[in-house]
Structure formats: structure tokens, C-alpha cells
Amino acid sequence: MNANSKHALIRGTDQPLTSLNPNAIIHNTPLGSTLGIPGRTLPTVPRITRVPQESPPKLFTTPISTIPTIRQHLNKTTKPMIDQNLTQSLKNNMNIVDDKKNDGRHHYQSQSEDMFVSTINPKIDPTRRHQFAPKQAFKYERSSKQAFKRKVPISNWTKILIGVGIFFGIAFVTAAIIIPVILVPILTRTTTTTTASTTDVTMFIPSNYWTSCSASCTNVTTTTPSTLLASWKFENNLLDSANSYNGSMSSVPSYISGYVDQALIVNSVQYVTVSSYLSFFSRSFTIEAWIYVTSLISSVDYGIFGQYQAATTRQWLFCIIRSNKMFFGFFNDDVGGSTTLSTNIWTHVAFVYDISTNTKMIYLNGVLDGSTTTGSSYQGTTGSMYIGKSASGGSVNPLSGYIDQVTISNRAKTACEILNDVTLVSYFSFDNVTTDSGPNTLSSYITLQSNSGVSFVTGRVGQALILSRTNAFFQTCGYYWLGHNNRAFSFALWIYPISAGGTILHLSSDRSGSGSWCLPKLGFSSNGSIVAQSWSGSSVVSVVGPQIPTNNWTHIVQTWSSTSGLRLYINGGLYGSFTMTTYVASNQNMCIFLGTSGFGTNCQTLNIIMGSYSGRIDEFYVYDRELTENEICPLAHPYN
Incomplete structure (x- = not known):
């Protein structure tokens, strides 16, 4: 036998058991009762009762490779119970010592006089039955030692480290969820806003879009040819x-x-x-004018307009300045203003x-x-009209200054119409x-x-102006208040862009689009x-x-x-x-371009990329005041 091979040292000899000790008695005992399995009758196996000997038996070795495993021969029904009882029995009766000094051999020593050393396999030589018990005992003893290992207690520092690890683990998982689910969509949305095409842009609908418009001064008409009697x-x-009420002067105007x-x-x-005579007799009327007074003396009356028949009650119509305030009447049937x-x-x-x-x-x-509601209607039936004066003679002096846009209508205009005549600078219906x-x-x-690229097509209301070629434009000039500091203004229009780019409305002090002031x-x-x-x-x-x-x-x-x-x-x-308390203008009459900045390539700008606008424009209004949301409503809902 090779000395380097693994052996099991068993106390005994390789002789038949009866030859080891003549006093040994072999009993045939049912295996079930030996293992403590109630109600089970298993094949009868021999049981050895060892008796004291005068001298110890010799030690002999048997290779482990020649020892079959006892569990391979157990009955399927009794196997779990046998394993449990066999393990406990061998643990109580055998002491296993792993002695590495003896070439890796394992010594098995009996701790009791009785020892189970049999097998249920009848084919095994009865003379070698004692060789299998130590092998099986060794196998079950190792399993038992692993099962009874002592648990090591966890220290406080270990618990702290574990807690910190769990905290950072949760933080990592949370970040992994937040970044792709929340932050990425936000970043993506921001990027989309700056690069998105307007093809799929949704129209902006304000919260008041479906609210009916209240009455305001922007949904009434102004001067119409049917009511206009005269205009200078x-x-x-x-x-x-x-009409044909042309004027004259004694000197060159x-x-x-x-x-x-x-x-x-x-x-x-x-x-x-x-x-030429224009009748005001017993009728409603409205007289309007723009005046620019260069000097005033409170004790002097200054004439603006008049019709004179006689210096008698209701036969002299005059519109004058008295005591630096407006004054209007039919001679001895008058009303004065309150503002200087x-x-x-x-x-x-x-x-x-x-x-x-x-x-x-x-x-x-x-x-x-x-x-005032006192008095009666005007009763004059003849007489000339005067502009810049109230009559050919009398104590009323001519106005000192300039006069512009004098009109006479054949009806009493409403307060809204008067307001629009003052503040609606222009309206282009196209x-x-x-x-x-x-x-x-x-x-x-x-x-x-x-082939200018300017024509008329179907608009938002009626027809609209379309600008379809590069540098096509519409221009209008003569805007006084847009050229003066801190004067309120409003621009309103409908647009139908073919492409979202270019200048829609450009303001300049020069007809070229450039000049000393342009934007x-x-x-x-x-x-x-x-x-x-x-x-x-x-x-x-x-x-x-x-967009x-x-x-x-x-x-x-x-x-x-x-x-x-x-x-x-x-x-x-x-x-x-945007909070902006001052508006600094050019102090000149201004021009408006629609569809381009003209030649104003050197003009100031911030976010608008100057260039040609391509598309339709309709219902263009310019106001000399700030429109309120209530006044804007009917302009944005023309069919309500």
C-alpha cells in the first residue's frame, strides 16, 4: 500500500470480528429500534458488543477510496430520519481528530463501549462491516461542525459603516432616477425652445380668449365720409x-x-x-381741430373757428380761448372749459x-x-366761416400759433369717437x-x-396685404407723437407669416428706414x-x-x-x-415700415433679427395712447 495515499486509521484488525476477541458477541438487532425510529421495522443488522481484552488490538489502515458511502444504501423512506439519528449517534460516540502530523490521516476513537458499525447493504462482507462506520461518522461530524458554527456579533462601528453605505446607496439610486426622469426632460425642453421649428408650434391662447369683449372705444367707428361736411x-x-368749402387768405399763407x-x-x-355758407341752423354738429398755441394772454380772447351773422343771441357761433381756457357758444348762450x-x-x-x-x-x-344744457340751438342762417379767428371784426383776436386738421361733421360725436379722433393716429384695413x-x-x-411682391389676398377681416418678395414693404409717414419723448403709444395688427423671420414693424426718423433714430x-x-x-x-x-x-x-x-x-x-x-419708465424719441415726425427695416441696417436692435418679413398683414392700427386689455379685446376678436 502506498504510504503517501490517504488512509483511515481504525482501531481493529482485518480479521473477522470473532477472531479479534473470542468473547465478542454478535447480536442481530432490528435497525429501526437501534436508531430510535418508531413504527419502522428495518432489515436486521448485526450489533457488536465489545468486551474488555487483555491487550489492545493492532492498528490497521484502509484507503478511504475503498469505503462506500453508507447514505447510498439507505431506503428512500427512512433516509431523512436515519441521517438525523445517525449523525447524533455518531457525534455522541466518536471523537474525530484531524492529525496532520500523520500524513493527513484521521484517527477515530471510540468514546463508548457500544458502537454502531454495520450497514444495511447485505452484499457487503460482514467481516468488514466495522470499516464503514468510522468513514460515515467522519462525514456527518464535519456537517455537524458546520451547522453549529458560532455567530460573530456586529460592532457599533460596523453598524455605522453599514448605515453610511445604505445612505449613499439610496442617494445614488435616487439620483439615478431624478436625473433621467426629471432633469433630462427639463434640459431637453430648454434646448427644444431655442431650436424648434415653427411648423409644429401651438398658437398661444390667453386665459381671456373665450371671454366676451366688453364695450370699449376701440369697437366704434370714427369719421366717415357720409357724416363729414368739411375737412381742411x-x-x-x-x-x-x-367738399367745396375752400378757404382764402388776405396774404400768402x-x-x-x-x-x-x-x-x-x-x-x-x-x-x-x-x-361759402355751411348751415349749422337747428342741427347737431361737431367741430374739431389740432392747435399749437405759441403765446397766451389771459385777458385776450383768441379765435379758433367761427361763423358770424350778427352779434346777437344764437347768431354768432364761436369756438375761442378765453382766460386761457376753451370757450364755446352761440353768443349769450355759452359754455366754458375748466382746463388751462x-x-x-x-x-x-x-x-x-x-x-x-x-x-x-x-x-x-x-x-x-x-x-351745458341751457339755451337752444344755433339760429344763424347766413354768414362766412373763419379758421384761426371767430369773426371778421370784434374784440376776438386771431389765434397766435399753428392750426391743423380742421373738420366739421353733421352729427354729435360720442365721447369714444372723440377719443379715437385724438388718439387713433392711423388705421389701415388693407x-x-x-x-x-x-x-x-x-x-x-x-x-x-x-412685380414688387406687394398685393392683396384674403385677410383676417376682408382683404389683407401680402409681402411675398425680399425687400417688399409698406410705408407710412407723418407720426408726430411717435417722435416725442415719453408719449404713450400702441401698435396693433394681424400677421400671417409664411416663415417666422424678419422685421414686421420698423420705426425711423427718415423715409429710408435709417436716419438719426431707427429701431x-x-x-x-x-x-x-x-x-x-x-x-x-x-x-x-x-x-x-x-414662437x-x-x-x-x-x-x-x-x-x-x-x-x-x-x-x-x-x-x-x-x-x-418690461418695466420701462422713459421713452426717448427723435423729436421729429416718424415713418413706419411694415415688412422690412428698409435701409436701416445700422439701426439699434436687441432680439429682433432684422430682415424681410414674408407673409400677410391685416387691420393695422396706431394709437397715441396705451390701450388696455379691455380695449384690445375687440381688435383681437373682430367678429364677436
């Missing part, structure tokens, strides 16, 4: 543009830059006489008589300044015409070359967002609105006032604003 614009002439284009200079020797006039500034005055209520009213800059339908009838121009007021940013801009005197300020969908109608309004700042309205609702 003084564009280098004294002609009546509405002089003109100056007026509220709209040109104005007439009036003084003690320069005033207009209209010889300012000099060296354009002021709108209106004198209204309503025969249905027998009311005389004075309006100053669109606001009612005085009224219903197959480019003329101004507002009270001032401003001049306008379009691209002059053939794109409405246009598109680089990503198709609508932008409103203005000038504070030191920098361009802007309100950036939403505007192409091939759809969108209503845009820009307003400014010293109290509300710069505001941008989309489809009738306020989208955004």
Missing part, C-alpha cells in the same frame, strides 16, 4: 378735401411741419376766410352740439372739459387699398418696382419667437414672446406708457412686460 388738412393749400404732415401758421394778419391750455404743444379741441339733448360740450385732448381709414388720412407708400419695433428672434422692442434712451429693451405658428393668423399688440412700461399682447391677452 392744410397740406400746403387751403382746400376742403371733403405760410406752412410748417404740423401734427400730420403740414400745418397752417396763423396770427393777427394770417387767418382763413370761407365765403399749455403753449408750444399740439392740443386737440372738439366742440359738440347735440340737438336731441340740447347739450353743448367741450373736449380737450379727448376728455370732456365742460358742458381692403384692396393702402389708404388710411383713420381720422388723419395719413399718406402711404408701397414698393415701387414692377425695429416688432419682429422675430432667431428661433421664431415674436419680439417687441423699444428705446429707453440708453439701451434697447425688449419683451420676447412665444408664432406659420400659416396661421395671430394678433399682436405692443404698448408703452410711463406707468405700465413695455407690454406685449398675443391674441388679446397680455403675454409679458
Whole structure:
């Protein structure tokens, strides 16, 4: 036998058991009762009772490889119970010592006089039955030692480290969820906002979009040809543009830059006489004018308009300045205003008589300044009219200053109509015409070359102007208040962009689009967002609105006032604003471009990318005041 091979040392010999000790007695005992299995009768196996000997037996070795495993021969029904009892029995009766000094051999020593050393396999040689018990005992003893290992207690520091590890593990998992689920969509949305095409842009719908519009002064008509009796614009002439009530002067008339284009200079020797009779007899009427007074003396009366038949009651119609305030009447049947006039500034005055209520009213800059219901209607049936004076003689002096846009209507205008006559600077409907339908009838121009790219198509209301070629434009000039500091204003229009880019509305002091003062007021940013801009005197300020969908109608309004700042309205609702208390202008009459910045390539800008706008424009309004949201509503909902 090879000495280096693994052996099991067993106390005994390789002789038959009876030859080891003649006194040994072999008993046939049922295995079930030996293992303590109740109710089970197993094959009978021998049991050895060892008796004391005079001398110890010799040690012998048997290779482990020759020892079969006893568990392979157990009955399937009794195997679990046998394993449990066999393990406990061998543990109580055998002491296993792992002696590495003896070439890795294992010594098995009996701790009791009785020892189970048999097998249930009848094919095994009975003389070798004692060789299997130690092998099986060794196997079960090792399993028992592993099962009874002592648990090591966990220290406090270990617990702390485990807790810290759990905390950071939870934090890592939370971050792994938050970053892809929350942060990534936010970052993606921000990126999309700056690069998205306007093809799929959703129209901005304000919260008040479906609310019915309240009554306001923007949904009423102004001066119409059917009610206009006379109109003198003084564009280098004294002609009546509405009828044939042309004027004359005793000297050569002089003109100056007026509220709209040109104005007439009036003084003690320069005033207009209209010889043709226009009847005011027993009827309602409205007389309006823009005046620029250069000097006032409180003790002097200054004439603005008059019709003189006689210096008797209700036969002398006059509109004058008395005690530096407005004064209106029919001679001994009069009404005075309450506001002191300012000099060296354009002021709108209106004198209204309503025969249905027998009311005389004075309006100053669109606001009612005085009224009365006493007296009766005007009774004069003859007499000339005077502009810049109230009569050919008498104590009333001619006006000292300028006069412009004098009109006479054959009805009593409402307060809203008067307000619009003062503050609605221009209105272009683009219903197959480019003329101004507002009270001032401003001049306008379009691209002059053939195939200019300017034409009329179906609009948001009636027809619309379409700009379909590069550098196609619409232009109108003569905006007095847009050229003066800190004067409130509003722009309103419908747009139908073919592509979201370019300048929509450009303001300049020169007809070229350039000049000493120029700025794109409405246009598109680089990503198709609508932008409103203005000038504070030191920098361009802007309100950036939403991206505007192409091939759809969108209503845009820009307003400014010293109290509300710069505001941008989309489809009738306020989208955004910027605090801006001052508006610094050019002190010149201004020109407006639609569809381009003209030659104003050197103009200031912030977010608007200047260039040609391609698309339709409709219902363009310019106001000399800040429109409120209630007033914007009917402009954004023209069919409500």
C-alpha cells in the first residue's frame, strides 16, 4: 500500500470480528429500534458488543477510496430520519481528530463501549462491516461542525459603516432616477425652445380668449365720409378735401411741419376766410381741430373757428380761448372749459352740439372739459366761416400759433369717437387699398418696382396685404407723437407669416428706414419667437414672446406708457412686460415700415433679427395712447 495515499486509521484488525476477541458477541438487532425510529421495522443488522481484552488490538489502515458511502444504501423512506439519528449517534460516540502530523490521516476513537458499525447493504462482507462506520461518522461530524458554527456579533462601528453605505446607496439610486426622469426632460425642453421649428408650434391662447369683449372705444367707428361736411388738412393749400368749402387768405399763407404732415401758421394778419355758407341752423354738429398755441394772454380772447351773422343771441357761433381756457357758444348762450391750455404743444379741441339733448360740450385732448344744457340751438342762417379767428371784426383776436386738421361733421360725436379722433393716429384695413381709414388720412407708400411682391389676398377681416418678395414693404409717414419723448403709444395688427423671420414693424426718423433714430419695433428672434422692442434712451429693451405658428393668423399688440412700461399682447391677452419708465424719441415726425427695416441696417436692435418679413398683414392700427386689455379685446376678436 502506498504510504503517501490517504488512509483511515481504525482501531481493529482485518480479521473477522470473532477472531479479534473470542468473547465478542454478535447480536442481530432490528435497525429501526437501534436508531430510535418508531413504527419502522428495518432489515436486521448485526450489533457488536465489545468486551474488555487483555491487550489492545493492532492498528490497521484502509484507503478511504475503498469505503462506500453508507447514505447510498439507505431506503428512500427512512433516509431523512436515519441521517438525523445517525449523525447524533455518531457525534455522541466518536471523537474525530484531524492529525496532520500523520500524513493527513484521521484517527477515530471510540468514546463508548457500544458502537454502531454495520450497514444495511447485505452484499457487503460482514467481516468488514466495522470499516464503514468510522468513514460515515467522519462525514456527518464535519456537517455537524458546520451547522453549529458560532455567530460573530456586529460592532457599533460596523453598524455605522453599514448605515453610511445604505445612505449613499439610496442617494445614488435616487439620483439615478431624478436625473433621467426629471432633469433630462427639463434640459431637453430648454434646448427644444431655442431650436424648434415653427411648423409644429401651438398658437398661444390667453386665459381671456373665450371671454366676451366688453364695450370699449376701440369697437366704434370714427369719421366717415357720409357724416363729414368739411375737412381742411392744410397740406400746403387751403382746400376742403371733403367738399367745396375752400378757404382764402388776405396774404400768402405760410406752412410748417404740423401734427400730420403740414400745418397752417396763423396770427393777427394770417387767418382763413370761407365765403361759402355751411348751415349749422337747428342741427347737431361737431367741430374739431389740432392747435399749437405759441403765446397766451389771459385777458385776450383768441379765435379758433367761427361763423358770424350778427352779434346777437344764437347768431354768432364761436369756438375761442378765453382766460386761457376753451370757450364755446352761440353768443349769450355759452359754455366754458375748466382746463388751462399749455403753449408750444399740439392740443386737440372738439366742440359738440347735440340737438336731441340740447347739450353743448367741450373736449380737450379727448376728455370732456365742460358742458351745458341751457339755451337752444344755433339760429344763424347766413354768414362766412373763419379758421384761426371767430369773426371778421370784434374784440376776438386771431389765434397766435399753428392750426391743423380742421373738420366739421353733421352729427354729435360720442365721447369714444372723440377719443379715437385724438388718439387713433392711423388705421389701415388693407381692403384692396393702402389708404388710411383713420381720422388723419395719413399718406402711404408701397414698393415701387414692377412685380414688387406687394398685393392683396384674403385677410383676417376682408382683404389683407401680402409681402411675398425680399425687400417688399409698406410705408407710412407723418407720426408726430411717435417722435416725442415719453408719449404713450400702441401698435396693433394681424400677421400671417409664411416663415417666422424678419422685421414686421420698423420705426425711423427718415423715409429710408435709417436716419438719426431707427429701431425695429416688432419682429422675430432667431428661433421664431415674436419680439417687441423699444428705446429707453440708453439701451434697447425688449419683451420676447412665444414662437408664432406659420400659416396661421395671430394678433399682436405692443404698448408703452410711463406707468405700465413695455407690454406685449398675443391674441388679446397680455403675454409679458418690461418695466420701462422713459421713452426717448427723435423729436421729429416718424415713418413706419411694415415688412422690412428698409435701409436701416445700422439701426439699434436687441432680439429682433432684422430682415424681410414674408407673409400677410391685416387691420393695422396706431394709437397715441396705451390701450388696455379691455380695449384690445375687440381688435383681437373682430367678429364677436
